[in-house]
Amino acid sequence: MLAGAASFLLLGTAAASAHVKWFCAFDVAGQPRGLEQVLCADFEWLTGLALVCLMFGCLAEGTTLGAAILNAFDRVTERLRRDSALIVRAVVGFFLISLWNLGGIILTPELKTDANWIPWLQLAMAACLLWKRTLPLTAAGIVFLFGFAVWTYGAFHLADYPVFLGVAAFLALTALDRNLFGQRPIDVVRIAAAITLMWASVEKWAYPQWTDPLIAAKPEMTMGASPELFMQAAGVIEFTLAFALIWTPLVRRVSAVILAAVFVSAILEFGKIDAIGHSGIIAVLIAIAADDARVPATRRDVVLAPLYYASALMMFLGIYYVAHNILYGDHYGLATGAAAMLPVI
Template sequence: MLAAAAGFLLLGTQAASAHVKWFCAFDVAGQPRGLAEVLCADFELMTGLAILCLMVGCLAEGTSFGTALLNALDRVTVRLREDTGLIVRAVVGFFLVSVWNLGGIILTPELKTDAQWISWLQLAMAGCLIWKRTLPLTALGIVFLFGFAVWHYGAFHLADYPVFLGVAAYLALTGLDRTFFGHRPIDVVRATAAVTLMWASVEKWAYPHWTDPLLAAKPAMTMGASPETFMRAAGVIEFTLAFALIWTPLVRRASAIILAAVFVSAIVEFGKVDAIGHSGIIAVLIAIAADDARVAATRRDAVLAPVYYVGALTAFLGVYYVAHNLLYGDLYGAASALATVPVI
């Protein structure tokens, strides 16, 4: 799965990886594509192949070959692992100074504000990253800005960005030398990164037309596929790689490497805005790739992977469509649509 995904993503999904809301017109309140259209035969075939590849990855991890790959990753990423905290702090500092310099941005490029004090708060938050004891202050600032954005743009819009809360938790827990009910800071931010990317995948299926201007400007990115098929495939691959972030050690580390490479390659295509906006999640993915915590993979992981994958897919589709209809449309209609969706 991971090698095939890497080939497809690195060669042709920069447009899908760039956050479309930063570059194209969008309407969060607009009617999303119906679930009956999303869960078509092509979608089910792609999902089935993704599940099969995920199972193969789990089975391979439990072999001597998988152990050798993990050992090699441990050796290659040792310096990154030792400096993970410093890397995250440096990149978050770069992000905060950059949005301060741009001005008029709350957390991401499309979240605009006229409040001048927001920029100065961001600069102060960047300063607090210099000392470990003041990391919780930066974390508190991120949570405040997230809440401020929710107040102005709505919870549904900010559902795109729970990774910010994960970064805040990472900084706070690191600064206080604490865990979150036994979960390490890296585990917390890893989970929020996975949720962020899985939610973004659903948005690719629900609103594929948002990306049409980008694909029209760079038609080579679709590699000859129709924009519809391209976005469907990009969403399935992104969802699978995001799900992999919460699975077994080798699978999640390989997924993090692929996703980080995709986000970095997108910067080449889309420039400074993309570099600033995705800098935080790139740092998180580097930290995940370097994390050497291990729990031996077993055949049980391969057997359970389809169950959890389909459960996650159903949950994200269900929450997205029901929440959207609750906020912007007909909740009864959404519930009826979910009831008629065929089981994958």
């Protein structure tokens, strides 16, 4: 069911998975669509359908069929699992060398810079990936570049990319053979990837007009749906698949496979820039799909799925809109209202 729902996203890969900021004009400080427009009837039935799919996946996981699928995952991904850290290192190395070759980019295509030393730092970071002992240096470099991008473009803009911090943590923890507060390296980067994609899905609802040029150039990607409905559906499916990355083992592994397929499909549409920009998260998703850690799914997971999903949805919507209002202007009175509540809280 989850895979079936995601077929809409797979078929409409261009608008749904390409990072619109890399290919279209955007204005982060611009007024987002009002929450009363986002939380409409179409949004409600789409999230309802997504929840049904998520709960179905949880139910299936506790059955003989679910166990068989997990066992099949384990067999098929055995080699990937053994080499998952090496795959991430190799792909991050490709990513950093590509940035060095392109020049003028901090971490992603829209984060431009005139600093001539950054490409050489990126090349040095790539070289440090060759040895396990020097992985923390690459991790430190990623964190530094992330901080430099925050300084240049602002924290709100870089909220699109916490996956970079997750990759940095993965590299450092792998080198040191340590966990972070009980979370394995793969768990840390999995959570960071989930946060990244859930935040990106909110942006699809807040600024659907950013994708208008892509849809105008490739109208077939909407499969007959209106651009408005298409972007709502793309955001809901992306949010659901991202949420699934932090849920039960089978659900998150299926989600990782679907998301990886979506990002790879987008490369066919958008070419080299998309391949470079999304290479890191594709490698992370492959590692998540190969992860064989299991905690048996229970009925509690099925029952709690709607509560946690709704809480995550409201939290990301709330943080996005309140933060935007505080930083760029109180368009809807949200920041004023939040500030007035602080003394009470």
